[in-house]
Amino acid sequence: xxxxxVQPALPGTLVFVALVLGLCAWLVLxxxxxxxxxxxxxxxxxxxTLITAGACLAWLAITGLASGSGVxxxxxxxxxxAVFVVFSLGVPxxxxxxxxxxxxxxxxxxxxLVGIQAFRLPLELILHSWKDQGVLxxxxxxxxxxxxxxxxxxxxxxGLLLRAKPNLRAAIWIFNLIGxxxxxxxASIAMLSSPLPIRRYFNEPPVLLAFHFPxxxxxxxxxxxxxxxxxxxxxxxxxxxxxxxxxxxxxAS
Numbered sequence: 001x002x003x004x005x006v007q008p009a010l011p012g013t014l015v016f017v018a019l020v021l022g023l024c025a026w027l028v029l030x031x032x033x034x035x036x037x038x039x040x041x042x043x044x045x046x047x048x049t050l051i052t053a054g055a056c057l058a059w060l061a062i063t064g065l066a067s068g069s070g071v072x073x074x075x076x077x078x079x080x081x082a083v084f085v086v087f088s089l090g091v092p093x094x095x096x097x098x099x100x101x102x103x104x105x106x107x108x109x110x111x112x113l114v115g116i117q118a119f120r121l122p123l124e125l126i127l128h129s130w131k132d133q134g135v136l137x138x139x140x141x142x143x144x145x146x147x148x149x150x151x152x153x154x155x156x157x158x159g160l161l162l163r164a165k166p167n168l169r170a171a172i173w174i175f176n177l178i179g180x181x182x183x184x185x186x187a188s189i190a191m192l193s194s195p196l197p198i199r200r201y202f203n204e205p206p207v208l209l210a211f212h213f214p215x216x217x218x219x220x221x222x223x224x225x226x227x228x229x230x231x232x233x234x235x236x237x238x239x240x241x242x243x244x245x246x247x248x249x250x251x252a253s
Contacts, residue, residue: 003073003195003211006134012126017214019119019126020221024056026116031100034107048103059220063088067216079196081210088220089187089227096231105235110166113233114175115159120183121152123222137203139189146186151179151226169237176233183226190223 008016031052035045063084066072072080095101104113128141138144158175162168193201195208209215 003208005208005212006205008130008133008135008215012129012133013214015122016126016218019123020060020214020217023116023119023221023225024060027056028053030104030108030112033112034103037107038103052100059091060217063217063220064213067210068213070211072211072216081194081196084210084216085191085219089224092220092224092228093231096228096235101228101232101235105232105239108232109162110172110233110236111159111162113229113236114155114162114172117155117179117226117229118152118159119222120148120155120179120226123218124149124152134205136207136209137193137201137205139193139201139203140186140207145189148179148182148186151175151182154178169240172233172237176230176237179226180230180234183223183230187223 028049032045032049035048040048066084072084074080124142124146127136127146128143130136131138131141131143140146142149154175158171161171189201190207192199193207194210195206199206209218
């Protein structure tokens with residue numbers, strides 16, 4: 001299987017890496033802020049924040065090594081690329097449902113959980129530039145079947161709105177349902193455009209980002225990060241609903 005890919009231009013690569021590192025930095029800062037909001041002791045806040053930073057570095061190293069080592073191009077069953085995708089998305093989803101995710105749901109303002117998804121706006125512009133350079137097929141951009149740029153625009157507008165009015169549940173639901181559907185859509189398009197047996201888009205070039213460092217980070221950090229944030233937002237909506245119901249029952253009694 002050939003995994004030779006047109007090398008993206010340096011400016012787009014630098015912006016892409018900056019987005020990935022920015023997501024890691026946000027997670028570390030959000031961890032620290034959640035600890036402060038929940039009234040944790042300073043030493044607990046420091047320990048949890050350092051563990052989060054170390055986990056981010058380890059995740060960068062593991063996924064970067066996998067995409068840059070050439071192992072994903074091996075002819076094995078199951079295909080290493082499929083294993084990489086499942087692992088890269090499974091870990092963020094697990095984290096979102098874990099106690100760590102609960103801590104963020106309870107300690108990070110909803111405006112922060114929504115607003116950080118604005119990273120998808122510049123990411124979509126990068127993908128479009130990579131299409132123009134011959135790196136990606138058209139269906140991976142907003143000229144084709146990828147409309148995830150809508151999520152980035154909504155994240156900016158809804159995130160700003162929630163800073164002043166954090167209880168606009170209808171706006172949060174609309175944003176999260178649209179954003180979740182669009183990230184699942186683009187992930188599906190990417191898989192169906194990759195050199196896997198399930199490929200259905202046969203226009204050139206195939207999607208080969210996962211086979212090359214640092215571009216393979218798009219799966220665990222951009223797609224996985226978006227899913228992580230959507231699950232946290234769904235959990236926030238459920239948690240605040242249960243909390244409000246309990247408060248009404250206490251008031252009625």
